Amino acid sequence: MKTIEINKLPGQVALNLGALRASSKRPGRVEALPQVTYVRPKVLVDARAxxxxxxxxxxxxxxxxxLLFPxxxxxxxxxxxxxxxxxxWPAMGTVHLANQASQFERIDVGDELRIELQTGELLAHEKGQIFTLHSRAIxxxxxxxxSSGHFLRMGVAxxxxxxxxxxxxDPAPLSHQADFYAGAGxxxxxxxxxxxxxPIHLSALTARILGFKRAIAHGMWTTARALSTLMPREPAEQASVVAEFKTPLYLPARTSLWTNRTDASTLFEVRNAKGDKPHLRGRVTY
Structure with missing residues (x-):
């Protein structure tokens, strides 16, 4: 396993240019991702952030x-x-398919964390190749x-x-709990x-260049927006969430939150305003 320590992050422009320059990659069959871990050794949980x-x-x-701030x-x-x-693979065209995250101890503003990102396993999907990234906060x-994220490379045969x-x-029936609005911006x-x-998230113009009719919401924002309604109004000591992204949430849009609560967990979906089309399905425990 190769470890790469990052003591100072490049600027956002440099990060995105680096990913853009990688868009010319055209690999053949990929048997496994190289085993590599990127590390930010000292990261402050900043109050303003x-x-x-x-x-x-x-x-x-x-x-x-x-829960998902890390x-x-x-x-x-x-x-x-x-x-x-x-x-x-090229950086552009990667689809975030699913994400899991677990918190084992309460995290507070002012904490200093070691943040790690590690390459993981490959999985087969009917629409292409899934790869996995694992993140940790220590x-x-x-x-x-x-956290573990599953990402789909479309069109890999x-x-x-x-x-x-x-x-x-879980086939448990869900009931309508709340509504929220996802604005154009x-x-x-x-x-x-x-x-x-x-670019698929920023504007209708930039989204259309990449084949979307309008900008779509970030899946991680949609998950967090649901959690802001589902989580108790107090800092979580331990919690976990799994989310799978189903259909694009085109902006702007009114959405509905549907749930099935038990003593152990809450199964939930973010659906369209009519409640007949799921954008996201998840389960949260705390």
Missing amino acids: VAAYAKVCGFKQAHGVP HMLAFPLSMMLFGSKYYP RRDTLVWE DVSGTPFESDLI IGRRYARVSGDVN
Whole structure:
């Protein structure tokens, strides 16, 4: 396993240019990703960054540091990977298919974390090749948070790995709980706090260049927006969420949140306003 330590991140422009330059890659069959770990050894959980993220995702101050906030701290490392020799495909055209995250101890503003991003396994999918990225947050040698993201490379014919299987096959019926609005500019607002400036999220014009009729919401924003309604109004000590992204949420849009709550967890879907089309399906426990 190769470890690459990043003590100072490149600027956002440099990160995205690096990923853009990698768009000429044309690999053959990929048997496995190179084993590599990117590390940010000392990352402060900054109060202003947490507040900006919370505001755009709908969290209140009482929530504390939201469950998916550490994803923001690992995201620049994924961009560095996409622009490197260790990532075999073009950076553009990658689809975020599913994400899992678990928090094992409460994270607070002012904490200093070690953030790691590691390449993972390949999985087969009917629409192409799935690859996996694993992220971790470590505080004083203790793992406090981890996440696994599944990403789909569309159109890869000769795929590797075992077939992808959903973690969310529970047939339990859901009931309508709430509604929320995803404004036309939410992709740009979330991009400013997350660093994820994929053109498909920024405007109708840039999205159309890449084949979408309008800009679409970030899947991680949609998940966080649902969690801001589902999580208790207090900092979480332990929590986990799994989310699978189903259909694009075109902006602007009114959406509906559907749930099935048990003592152990809440199964949920973010659907269109009519409630007959799922954009996201997930399960949260805390």
